[in-house]
Amino acid sequence: MKIRRKLLMSLVLVLIASSLMGCAQKAEAPANSESGKLELKQISIGGAGTSGTFYIMAAGFSDVINKKLGINSVAEVTGGSVENLKLIGDKKIEMGVTQVDVAQDALAGRKQFDKPVSVTAVLPMYPNVVQIVTLKDSPINSFQDLKGKKISVGSPGSGILATNEIILNTLGLSMEDILPQYLSFGETTDAFRDGSIDAAIVNTAAPAPWIVDLETTHPVKFIPLTSEEIGKFTAEPYYVEAVIEKDAYKSLDADIPTFAVWITLVCQSDLSEDAVYDVVKAIFENGENLKDVHSVAKYITLDNVKSIGGVPYHPGAIKYYKEKGIEVPSN
Known part of the structure; x- marks a missing residue:
């Protein structure tokens, strides 16, 4: 009888231990998405400066991830495109x-990157419109009028700076000419x-929050690009013809012809398939909420997936995308 009682007590202790181990494993498991597959405990999204659309949209994505997937996500203040990609390459943001x-x-x-960065696209965001801005009473009326002027060209590490170098060189100027x-x-x-620059x-x-803010105290004007100037860019697949719509700013009374470069959300290429799937699904299925964050x-x-x-x-x-009938090459 004593032996049987000892065996029974041992069995009870084993069952209790197993139960406690199961609870511990559940408590230590990473936060899951609605589908139970998301493996990441945190998703940091590189944006740019807080007054720019990059950061505003990154914050919107983070909010969706937090609320819909239950994952701690934060938008990071960075220098923009170049810095975001370097941070991804260094595994400092996801x-x-x-x-x-x-x-x-x-x-x-190449260019600002001294080694290749392993990065993949997540989803299309919007075309970034090239805007040449000056004050209403400025004598600047064409791109060539920028020569010799004080021009804001973007912060170090930003995609704006990288693109501006291309814009200047393509249209016959350089950083040395301004x-x-x-x-x-x-x-x-x-x-x-404070009058320390002539143009940007x-x-x-569009509308860019910082320009809208500027308009509250200083009327502005936008310098149009000619069709010939625009054509020098749109030969590349990532540039498209565009306009700054007159309704974007109160200073405008007509659309301004220009071109745009597509913006995309990217990630570390070695993130799990389930993790990225859940993020894409959450963002696409909460598009209406994101429109309240920014009109872009x-x-x-899904129609713009192939724009990237x-x-x-x-x-x-x-x-x-395949589940939605969009075929995308996995190159």
Whole structure:
């Protein structure tokens, strides 16, 4: 009898131990998504300066991930495209907002990147519109009038700066032909107000919050590009013809012809397929909420998935798109 009681007690202790181990394992398991597959405990998304669309949209994505997937996510203040891609390459952030042309440079390890960055596309965001801004009473009326002027060209590490170097060289100028000022959006607004710059060349969504802010004290004007100037860019797959719509700013009474570069959300290429799938699904299925964050969210559509060229999509993103009938090459 004593032996049987000892055996019974041993069995009870084993069952209790197993139960406690199961509880401990559940408590230590990473936060799961609605599908129970998301393996990441945190997702940091590189944006840019807080007054720019990159950061605003990164914050919107983080909010969706927090609320819909139950994962701690935060938008990071960074220098923009170039820095975001370098941070992804160094495994310091999981995702980031970037220009497609800069992402291609990162993949190839050229220009601002001293080595290739392993990065993949997550979803299309919006076309970033090139906007050449000056004050209403400025004598600047064409691109060539920028020569010799103090021009805000973007902060160090930004995609804006990288693209502006291309814009200047393509249209017959260079950084040596102007007096470049390496300013963020917020700094550019202040510089216009204190008279320390003559103009700014930026590629960002319209309306840009910092320009709207500037308009509250200083009427502005936008310098149009000619069809010939625009054509020098649109030969590349990641540039498209665009206009700054007259309704974007109160200073405008007509659309301004220009061009745009596509913006995409990218991630570390070795993130799990399930993790990226769940993020893409959550963002696409909460598009209406994102439109309240910024009007550019209207471009996050399945129709625009193929607008991102030259940067391979992550397998998790491809899985979601295939479910929706969108075939994307897994190159």
